[in-house]
Amino acid sequence: MPVMEDRLENKTRMDATNVESPPDEKNRSLIKISDFDFFYGDKQALFDINMDIAEKEVTAFIGPSGCGKSTLLRCINRMNDLIEIARIGRGDVRVNGVDIYDPRVDATVLRKRVGMVFQKSNPFPKSIYENVVYGLRIQGISKKSVLDDAVEKCLKGAALWEEVSDRLDTSGLSLSGGQQQRLCIARALAVEPDILLMDEPCSALDPVATAKVEELIHSLKNDYTIVIVTHNMQQAARVSDRTAFFYMGKLIEMNATDQMFMSPNNEQTEAYISGRFG
Amino acid sequence: MSDQDPDSRYDLGSRQRSFLGLTKESALKGLFGGNAFVSILVLGLITFFLFKEGAGFFGQYREDLTTYRNSGLEYVELMREEQDALSALNRYLNSIRTLQSEQLSASGLEFRDVKAILRKDEAFFYDFEDLAYPLREHILEANEIVATARDSYNEMLDLQEHQQNLLKAGREDEAQNLTIPEVDLEMMFSLVKEKEVEFLAINRQLESGMPKLLDRAPEYDDSELSLKLARFKELASMFILEIPDYELKVVSWNRAESVSLGDAFTSFVFGKEWVTNSSIQDWYGIVPLFSGSLLVAFIAMCFAIPFGVGAAVYVNQVANPIEQNLIKPYIEFISAIPSVVIGFFGIAVFGTLLRTVSGWDALGWIEFFPLSERLTGFTAGCLLALMAIPTIFTLAEDALNNVPLAFREASMAMGSTKLQTIVRIIIPTALSGIISAVLLGFGRVIGETMVVLLCAGNRIEIPQISKGVGVFFEPVHTMTGIIAQELGEVVNGSLHYRALFVVGLTLFLISLLINYFAQKIVIKFQISRG
Numbered sequence: 001m002p003v004m005e006d007r008l009e010n011k012t013r014m015d016a017t018n019v020e021s022p023p024d025e026k027n028r029s030l031i032k033i034s035d036f037d038f039f040y041g042d043k044q045a046l047f048d049i050n051m052d053i054a055e056k057e058v059t060a061f062i063g064p065s066g067c068g069k070s071t072l073l074r075c076i077n078r079m080n081d082l083i084e085i086a087r088i089g090r091g092d093v094r095v096n097g098v099d100i101y102d103p104r105v106d107a108t109v110l111r112k113r114v115g116m117v118f119q120k121s122n123p124f125p126k127s128i129y130e131n132v133v134y135g136l137r138i139q140g141i142s143k144k145s146v147l148d149d150a151v152e153k154c155l156k157g158a159a160l161w162e163e164v165s166d167r168l169d170t171s172g173l174s175l176s177g178g179q180q181q182r183l184c185i186a187r188a189l190a191v192e193p194d195i196l197l198m199d200e201p202c203s204a205l206d207p208v209a210t211a212k213v214e215e216l217i218h219s220l221k222n223d224y225t226i227v228i229v230t231h232n233m234q235q236a237a238r239v240s241d242r243t244a245f246f247y248m249g250k251l252i253e254m255n256a257t258d259q260m261f262m263s264p265n266n267e268q269t270e271a272y273i274s275g276r277f278g
Numbered sequence: 279m280s281d282q283d284p285d286s287r288y289d290l291g292s293r294q295r296s297f298l299g300l301t302k303e304s305a306l307k308g309l310f311g312g313n314a315f316v317s318i319l320v321l322g323l324i325t326f327f328l329f330k331e332g333a334g335f336f337g338q339y340r341e342d343l344t345t346y347r348n349s350g351l352e353y354v355e356l357m358r359e360e361q362d363a364l365s366a367l368n369r370y371l372n373s374i375r376t377l378q379s380e381q382l383s384a385s386g387l388e389f390r391d392v393k394a395i396l397r398k399d400e401a402f403f404y405d406f407e408d409l410a411y412p413l414r415e416h417i418l419e420a421n422e423i424v425a426t427a428r429d430s431y432n433e434m435l436d437l438q439e440h441q442q443n444l445l446k447a448g449r450e451d452e453a454q455n456l457t458i459p460e461v462d463l464e465m466m467f468s469l470v471k472e473k474e475v476e477f478l479a480i481n482r483q484l485e486s487g488m489p490k491l492l493d494r495a496p497e498y499d500d501s502e503l504s505l506k507l508a509r510f511k512e513l514a515s516m517f518i519l520e521i522p523d524y525e526l527k528v529v530s531w532n533r534a535e536s537v538s539l540g541d542a543f544t545s546f547v548f549g550k551e552w553v554t555n556s557s558i559q560d561w562y563g564i565v566p567l568f569s570g571s572l573l574v575a576f577i578a579m580c581f582a583i584p585f586g587v588g589a590a591v592y593v594n595q596v597a598n599p600i601e602q603n604l605i606k607p608y609i610e611f612i613s614a615i616p617s618v619v620i621g622f623f624g625i626a627v628f629g630t631l632l633r634t635v636s637g638w639d640a641l642g643w644i645e646f647f648p649l650s651e652r653l654t655g656f657t658a659g660c661l662l663a664l665m666a667i668p669t670i671f672t673l674a675e676d677a678l679n680n681v682p683l684a685f686r687e688a689s690m691a692m693g694s695t696k697l698q699t700i701v702r703i704i705i706p707t708a709l710s711g712i713i714s715a716v717l718l719g720f721g722r723v724i725g726e727t728m729v730v731l732l733c734a735g736n737r738i739e740i741p742q743i744s745k746g747v748g749v750f751f752e753p754v755h756t757m758t759g760i761i762a763q764e765l766g767e768v769v770n771g772s773l774h775y776r777a778l779f780v781v782g783l784t785l786f787l788i789s790l791l792i793n794y795f796a797q798k799i800v801i802k803f804q805i806s807r808g
Contacts, residue, residue: 079691084599112693122684125707135692138702184688191692 178209577659677711
C-alpha cells in the first residue's frame, strides 16, 4: 500500500532527526469526550462522540467535508461559543478531568490552555514581534526582557527564528504563506498551552511549506498534545500517532495510525482511505 | 440542432438587432456613459464658475485698498490707533469710578452722600477725559476730508465706467453730455498732511500733560481700588512711552507706496476683520469666519467622534441582532432630518435649555456660567454633531465590518476577552477606515450651513482662545453662514459679492482636501490588509 510506505519512510526519517520520539508506552488520556451531541440551530452536527485523546501524541481527525471533524475540534477550546446558534445536546468534553462546558469555566482561561491554529494563516496586521507577544500582552505582561525571551523561544519553537530574526519589526503580513502559518503557530505557543488544535493548517500551503510545518508538528509532539484536522490522508499518516475517522457527524473508527492505515476495522474507513469515496 | 445547416451555424456575425445603427447594448452603454459625462461636466462647470467669480476679487480688492491708501484713509486710521489706545485708558479709569460708586452704595450710604464723595475727585476724571479731546477733534476733521475725497473719487470712477459703457453701446451724445468731476486725491490729502504739525503738537501736549495729571490722581483707602489705580498709572505711563511709536507710524506713512496683489491676498487670508457696508473702509479678512467654522466643527467633532465611533463599535462587535436592527436604522434616520428642522430645534429648545441650565446655582462654580447668549458656537456644535454622527457611524461600521473574522477568531483563540479583542485587534485594524470616516464627518460639518446660520449666533469676531473653555460659549460666525446670509443682498459683481465667492472657494478647497486625504487613508487601509 503506497500510503503506508510513505508513512514508514517518513517515520524512519523522523526517527533519525528526533531521537527521543516516544516509545510504545501508552500515554495517559488528556482529553476525554463522552456521549457528545452538538447542534447548529436545529441541525445536529455531531452524534454521540466518544473518544480519548492521549497526552503528548498527535491525533489526526480525517473524513470527508462536512463530517464534523472541524466542529469537534472547535468544541475542544469552545471556539464554537462565538457562533450564536451553536449548542450542546448531550454529553461532555473533559480536559484533564475538567468539564469545560461547566458554567464555572471561563472560556478565555480555557483557551490559554488549549491553543489553536487555523486553516488560513491569519497573522495580525502588526509586526512579527507584536504578533508573537500578543498572547502575553493581553495577560498584562509588558516587561521587555520577558517578551524578548518569549519571542525568541517561540519563533525557535516554530522553526521560524532563523528566517526572521533580523526583521522582527516588519509586518507579519509580509511573510510568505508557510512562514505566516508558522508565525501563527509561534503565536499560539507564546501562551504556553498544553494542547494545540490545528484546523487543516497546511491546506493553503505549497508542498515545501507543508513539509516544514509537518516537521514542526513532529518536534512539537514532545511538549504538546496536538489534535490536527486534515483532508490529506498522507499527511495524517505522516504526522499522527492516532487517527480518528469521521463520517456524517459520527466517529466511525479511531485507532493507532499504523493500524488504521494498514488494516482498518471498518469498511467505510477502508473505502475512504483507499480513495474510493470522499 | 441537427436540422440546421452546418454552415449557417458558423455564421458568427452579430445576432443583435440594431436601430439607427445602434444596438441595445451600445445604446445602454451610451446612456450610462452620458450620465457619467454629465456629472463630470456639471462638476467642472461649478468649479469654473466659482473660480471665475472669485478670481476677480483680488484685483478688485487691490484697487479698493489702493484707494484706501491714496485717499489717506489709512493715514487717519493710523492716527486712530493712538486714539483707541487713549480711549481704552479712559474706559479703564471709568471702571475704577464705577467700582468705587458700587462700593459706596453697597456700604449703605445715601445716594446723595455717594455723589458728594465722588465729586471730590471728579476734576481728575474730567481732566483726563479732556486730554483726549484735541486728538479726537483732529482725527474727526481729517477723516471728514479724506472720506469725502474717497467718496467723490469712487463716484468719478463709476461715472467714467458709465461713460465707457455708453461709448461702447454707441450712444456718443449721451456720453458727451456726462459731466465728470475731476477728483485729485493727492491734493485733497495734502490738506490733511499740512496739519500734521498739529498732530505732533497734540502729542507733545499729551506727553507733558498726562504725567502731571497722573500726579494729581486721587488716593483710595480701599485696597482693590488703589490696586486698580496703580495698574491704571502703569498703563498710562506705558501709553506715554508708546506715543513716539504711534507718531512714527503716522509720520513715516508713505502715500505713494503701491498696494500689490500679494497685499490684497494677505489682507484676505490673514485679515482679522470682516466689515461690510462701513462708512470708513470695508475689510474682507477671512480669519474670523474661518476660525468660527473651525471652532464649531471642533466642538461638533468632540461629540460626534466618541458617539459615532462608539456606536459603530457597539453595533458591529457587541450588540445582538435585535439591538443591531434597532440601533442602525435609528442612527441612520438622523440624517433624514432636514437641517433647518435641527436648526429650529436648536433655537427653540436646545439653546434656551443650555442657558437655563447654565443659570443653575449648582453650576455657578464654572466661571463663564451663567451664559448671556442662547446661540453660541457650542449650541451650533452640538447640533452639528448630531448631523455628523450618522456619517461617521455608517462609515466606521463599514470599516469594522471589513476586519476579517479570522483576526477576531485568532485573538479569541489565544484567550483574550471580547473587549481585549476589540481594543487591541479590531479597532487598530480598522483605524484608517475609522479615521477616514471621521474626516468625512468633519467635511460634512464644515460644509453645513443651515444649522450654523440659525444657531451659531452670527457675531463676526475671532474667538478668543485666552478665555479658555469659555471660548466655546461665544457667538461666532462661519464661512458657510456668511455666504448664506449676505449673498442675497450684495450687488452683483461688487467687491463684496466676489469676496463671498472667494469664501466659497475656500470652503470648496477645504472639502476637496478632506476628501483627498480620506481617500488616501482608505487606500492605505486596503493595502495594509494584504
